[in-house]
Amino acid sequence: AQSVAQPEDQVNVAEGNPLTVKCTYSVSGNPYLFWYVQYPNRGLQFLLKYITGDNLVKGSYGFEAEFNKSQTSFHLKKPSALVSDSALYFCAVRDGNDMRFGAGTRLTVKP
Amino acid sequence: NAGVMQNPRHLVRRRGQEARLRCSPVKGHSHVYWYRQLPEEGLKFMVYLQKENIIDESGMPKERFSAEFPKEGPSILRIQQVVRGDSAAYFCASSPPAADTQYFGPGTRLTVL
Numbered sequence: 001a002q003s004v005a006q007p008e009d010q011v012n013v014a015e016g017n018p019l020t021v022k023c024t025y026s027v028s029g030n031p032y033l034f035w036y037v038q039y040p041n042r043g044l045q046f047l048l049k050y051i052t053g054d055n056l057v058k059g060s061y062g063f064e065a066e067f068n069k070s071q072t073s074f075h076l077k078k079p080s081a082l083v084s085d086s087a088l089y090f091c092a093v094r095d096g097n098d099m100r101f102g103a104g105t106r107l108t109v110k111p
Numbered sequence: 112n113a114g115v116m117q118n119p120r121h122l123v124r125r126r127g128q129e130a131r132l133r134c135s136p137v138k139g140h141s142h143v144y145w146y147r148q149l150p151e152e153g154l155k156f157m158v159y160l161q162k163e164n165i166i167d168e169s170g171m172p173k174e175r176f177s178a179e180f181p182k183e184g185p186s187i188l189r190i191q192q193v194v195r196g197d198s199a200a201y202f203c204a205s206s207p208p209a210a211d212t213q214y215f216g217p218g219t220r221l222t223v224l
Contacts, residue, residue: 032211034211036215043115043216044154044202044204044215045215046213049212090153094211098156099146099213102153104153
């Protein structure tokens with residue numbers, strides 16, 4: 001079965017600094033990988049996905065993620081964090097009809 | 112364009128009562144997914160439905176839980192005889208056919224007293 005892991009429960013960065021939210025995956029075959037963001041009292045919002053093609057995927061709100069096959073990672077990145085980026089971030093992998101999510105990483109961006 | 116709608120946003124039930132959670136997918140989306148998010152945990156897949164069909168219910172508890180997506184109207188997740196352990200946020204997502212991206216609703220937060 002496919003799975004993803006988010007090794008950090010919490011990431012803290014200062015506004016204006018680059019941010020990275022980590023995700024590693026375990027799949028058989030080609031992975032379909034996703035990042036979602038959840039703001040307080042809101043549903044999840046799609047940020048970006050990797051299906052095939054370029055390893056660097058660009059998504060919403062200035063986020064990007066790099067697919068690294070050798071390290072089985074799909075880390076979410078942003079060059080310059082905003083306070084409004086503070087939220088819960090979920091990495092996910094599609095497994096047939098199922099979407100398997102990581103436990104989530106809470107990102108806090110401090111002014 | 113309206114996104115995925117879920118209602119109610121908050122639902123309080125006493126133990127033993129029934130909970131009905133509704134999900135209206137994005138217009139034109141024929142696939143609906145239900146997930147449960149327990150406090151401090153990630154999302155867990157429950158069930159995948161297309162119009163009038165349950166495609167995959169491998170994540171549904173064997174008892175008390177059921178889901179439907181009728182030809183007309185919203186998808187319904189029904190929990191009978193709720194227990195405190197059912198307290199969670201329940202998210203619905205929809206997608207068009209043959210698409211990978213799922214669009215999520217705002218969730219229904221169920222509290223069982």
